[in-house]
Amino acid sequence: xxxxxxxxxxxxxxxxxxxxxxxxxxxxxxxxxxxxxxxxxxxxxxxxxxxxxxxxxxxxxxxxxxxxxxxxxxxxxxxxxxxxxxxxxxxxxxxxxxxxxxxxxxxxxxxxxxxxxxxxxxxxxxxxxxxxxxxxxxxxxxxxxxxxxx
Numbered sequence: 001x002x003x004x005x006x007x008x009x010x011x012x013x014x015x016x017x018x019x020x021x022x023x024x025x026x027x028x029x030x031x032x033x034x035x036x037x038x039x040x041x042x043x044x045x046x047x048x049x050x051x052x053x054x055x056x057x058x059x060x061x062x063x064x065x066x067x068x069x070x071x072x073x074x075x076x077x078x079x080x081x082x083x084x085x086x087x088x089x090x091x092x093x094x095x096x097x098x099x100x101x102x103x104x105x106x107x108x109x110x111x112x113x114x115x116x117x118x119x120x121x122x123x124x125x126x127x128x129x130x131x132x133x134x135x136x137x138x139x140x141x142x143x144x145x146x147x148x149x150x
Contacts, residue, residue, distance in 0.1 A: 008066040049123060077137055088125055092122065
């Protein structure tokens with residue numbers, strides 16, 4: 001039977017391997033917006049371009065939680081991530097439906113060299129969603145330790 005902390009190592013190596021696969025998939029413009037492996041979708045990557053950011057994000061999270069031997073922390077981050085990701089997806093699709101893009105052409109962003117077209121928008125969105133997850137977790141962590149000082 002697998003121990004929970006060994007699962008974190010499996011996630012770490014799976015995310016490294018899938019990020020390498022995502023990098024090569026994104027070199028082919030026809031692959032950028034294609035669905036990745038199902039494992040990637042569990043971790044929020046709906047297309048290969050998503051996984052360029054989310055693969056390293058989950059690899060780092062699983063490695064840190066493995067080193068800390070804290071599966072509960074991993075599950076907390078996983079749940080907060082999906083809270084942020086799902087809210088972001090709602091907002092993304094809402095804006096796609098109602099917001100014109102005139103004046104914000106994808107070519108003006110540096111990421112366009114690596115992920116052209118539509119990918120510019122959701123890569124920026126995912127980057128800030130990851131930052132939000134870290135911010136929420138750190139806020140909870142520091143608030144907890146701060147309260148313990150009283």
